[in-house]
Amino acid sequence: MSEEKLKVVYHEIAELINDTIPEKWSEVYLYGEIAEGSQTAYFYYYPEGNGQPVYSNNIPDLFHISEEDYKKLWHQLLDSIQKLWKVFKDDGQEPWTNLTIHLNHSGKFKVHFNYDDLSNANPLEQKTIWAYKHLGILPKSKSGKKFLEKYLQTTEENNQE
Numbered sequence: 001m002s003e004e005k006l007k008v009v010y011h012e013i014a015e016l017i018n019d020t021i022p023e024k025w026s027e028v029y030l031y032g033e034i035a036e037g038s039q040t041a042y043f044y045y046y047p048e049g050n051g052q053p054v055y056s057n058n059i060p061d062l063f064h065i066s067e068e069d070y071k072k073l074w075h076q077l078l079d080s081i082q083k084l085w086k087v088f089k090d091d092g093q094e095p096w097t098n099l100t101i102h103l104n105h106s107g108k109f110k111v112h113f114n115y116d117d118l119s120n121a122n123p124l125e126q127k128t129i130w131a132y133k134h135l136g137i138l139p140k141s142k143s144g145k146k147f148l149e150k151y152l153q154t155t156e157e158n159n160q161e
Helices: 003-020 056-063 067-090 123-135 142-160
Strands: 025-035 038-047 098-104 109-114
Touching: 003 025, 003 067, 003 098, 003 109, 025 067, 025 123, 038 056, 038 067, 038 123, 056 067, 098 123, 123 142
Parallel strands: none
Antiparallel strands: 025 038, 025 098, 098 109
């Protein structure tokens, strides 16, 4: 696999995240998903000196940034994630379905690739699980809490077998 191509795309993703966040930050957790005919991405970041994560899609409202400017950066981020997926595919690697990138402000990062079939996954449930696993965020809605509780119980039972 072309390490140089990967390095360029990872740098591009990090720069887009940095350009999207209008304040100093310490850590970012990015979720990106590529599926047949669709793709998505979102991230949470921790503002410098603050232990509460900020959801990327809340940036326009919190910082009075135009939706148009935000969406332009978001589409560029999606394009970069697609480029990353293509580098793997072009190299004959098994295409991943989603990834998580943990990035800190000093530039260090970790990437986790997932190969699960997400064709029948509910995007909201997927996000609930991801946010809980990576950030410890509990859902606010009753239905979200109930879903997460059931998921955790099922996972715990499967781990005991």
